[in-house]
Amino acid sequence: MTTDDKIIKNDERAIFALRALYRQYGYSQFKMSRFEEYDLYVKNKDFLLSDEVITFTDRSGKLMALKPDVTLSIIKNSVDREGEIQKVYYNENVYRVAKGTHSFKEIMQAGLECVGDLHSYDIAEVVLLAVKSLALISKKYVLDISHMGLVAAILEESGLSHDGKAQAHACLHQKNTHELREICNAEGIADEETEKLCALVECFGSAGKVLSSISPLLTTDKEREAFTEFENLCKIIEMSGFAKAVRVDFSVGNDMKYYSGVVFKGYIEGIPASILSGGQYDRLLKKMGRKSGAIGFALYLDLLERMATTEESYDIDTVLLHDANADTLLLTQAADKLSKKGSVLISTNVPEQVKWRRLMRFSDDGRIETLEDNG
């Protein structure tokens, strides 16, 4: 392990690597202020992961918010122009209420957004950048992908009521076939349609395997159209050499209001929750009265704290004790010498709350003797 590895934390390393990756593909940095007008978030409350926002009134009387999200600000600052695409990346702190608590948390988030007249290339590029982002962080990672258009078309065709569809989608999100069957039974849905929905839950794995088992079940043009779009994307992922790391899983994505096309979530072994989340959210823009399409993702870098790191056994390598009247020049020279071999803390007292490897004493004549050595 080099000294750099010891000093740089997982999240800091990730930020540098991700920034370099996104710049390679022509993304430029989006830097935003900590505050945004509260109005922006109220109008699109459901898009936020949590609807609680820290607000305050600024000196002009405007209600402001500490940003809980970056995507909405990026969208707000983009323009609709035919044939034009805006590509930005960011790493920003956002403020949200942590689940199950009543307190706000500062979360370091990185990500990118691609907004404008989207071509299928742009969609593939963003999905591949998501995979590459995970690969930069760990060797053991998985990107689960799904297609909201396909899931929505199959739910549409099922004949379920409006509430039934929402419940069925929640079951799909939880991989819960037992309750999905109950919902279909209660609404008198044909066996064939029930099995089709259950197949969406049960199918999980390589794109080739999943898509070939789903394909024969599709009947409508809408389903086929979404399927073809998804299949083409999966082929590109495969040809880019990421077939093993990307798995099709229709449980990804639980918000049909905003997401319309591909949706994905990234996982890293050892981190209990998904670290990356994203998708194509044309519907959000439509709701905001915009013509553009958009796709992007966010990485929750605070979760990297959970990733295994080699824990240092000591806080300080050497603690050098000296008397109050020790010669400053000699002490400076001793500190320089010792610091070449590791960290050194110069102190008159044995520090409490610090775990040291070696405890040494600096005598008045400039000699250094070891008092304790923990190896």
Add this chain to the structure above:
Amino acid sequence: MKTMVNVALPKGRLGEKVYDYFKKAGFECPSIEETNRKLIFENPEKGVRYFWVKPSDVAIYVERGAADIGVAGKDILLEYEPDVYELLDLNIGKCRMAVAAKKDFRDPKGTTLRVATKFANIAGNFYAEKCRDIDIIKLNGSIEIAPILGLSDVIVDIVETGTTLKENDLEVVETIVPISARLIANKSGYKFKNEEILAIRKGLEEQVRIRG
């Protein structure tokens, strides 16, 4: 070395029944049956590590990845809404979440309904769907006493046989949802220990089928 799957089991009678399902499904762990004060039991050959936790905490252990899978009551899943996969209904520990009140109870429609419960989220969602204005009184136990002492109009609680209700002159007014034990999985663990978790699910599914 075999990949170890961490399993959180709910302490108590239900947990013992659940372990029996795991055992019959081929994931036994002899040390768990010995009487001792150990907290964690493992069988490396079968790739399982069990631990007992408070039933209402199982979902937390699983959601936060300390356990890859676990067994929790549907009541806990509805109340805390953990971000986990719900893989199987084990069909045991069956009961229902219900609204109960004193025998002569008539809903005071013109006023706010006072609801005593341990399950504030479930009760809140249930009445929100009915657009009924309620006042939730969060209690941690002995819920049945609330309507008797006039603390609340109704209670929302788990009803198994209904004996406690009957003995206190209470009765079920409405069933909210049937409850049973569910196999849940951590989302990340499900990706990286997929084969192992699916093998356990398959074994348990077979047990559910056999025992009808």
